[in-house]
Amino acid sequence: MQSYEERLTAPRSWWLVAVLVGVACALMLLPVGTLPMLGGLIGGCALSAVVVSAYGSARIRVVGDALIAGDAKIPVAALGDAQVLDAEETVAWRTYKADARAFMMLRSYIRTAVRVEIVDPSDPTPYAYLSTRDPERLVAALAAARA
Structure with a gap:
């Protein structure tokens, strides 16, 4: 894994x-x-x-079957598709496309991000927005954790 x-x-x-x-x-x-x-x-x-x-001490981790972003711990089973956001999409999803219910670990000094759908029906959070310097590697780690 x-x-x-x-x-x-x-x-x-x-x-x-x-x-x-x-x-x-x-x-x-x-x-x-x-x-x-x-x-x-x-x-x-x-x-x-x-x-x-x-x-600057915030961390994003994929450990076992969980995504840990700051204080949030989300089981990988509750996650849907993960989308790599380039610089332009990153700005869009943290401004006019943003949903107030979303979990956002956003750092304005990081130009790329990942948007991960949350598919747990009991959770009203539609997605998690995670600023990351290596979005492809994060998406790959989430895919590997799901498998």
Whole structure:
């Protein structure tokens, strides 16, 4: 059985923004003194780094007979067809084609995604939208888990 695991890490530019937030905090505290300025730099960098790290820690996995996306665990038996979305379709399915009932693990900095139908009649969720950097491999892993 083919397994799949991906961490949706934040882009490097977001880490630069985290450092710039620390610099901004330091500049705000500069009139108060040197020690508060250093505290603002360290605290601002640390806090913004925690936020970037937490947002980029989301994982998508196909383990055994389940698709695990973030906190959601969906049995493969409840999944229907999986569709690879290119960059244009990715934008369409997260904007004007989106259904408010859908499960969406969306990261705007990832340009491709997979749309997986949910066929469980007791579940009102019509599909799962999963941002992924390797959509073909995810679809193949889901197909292998179904077999």
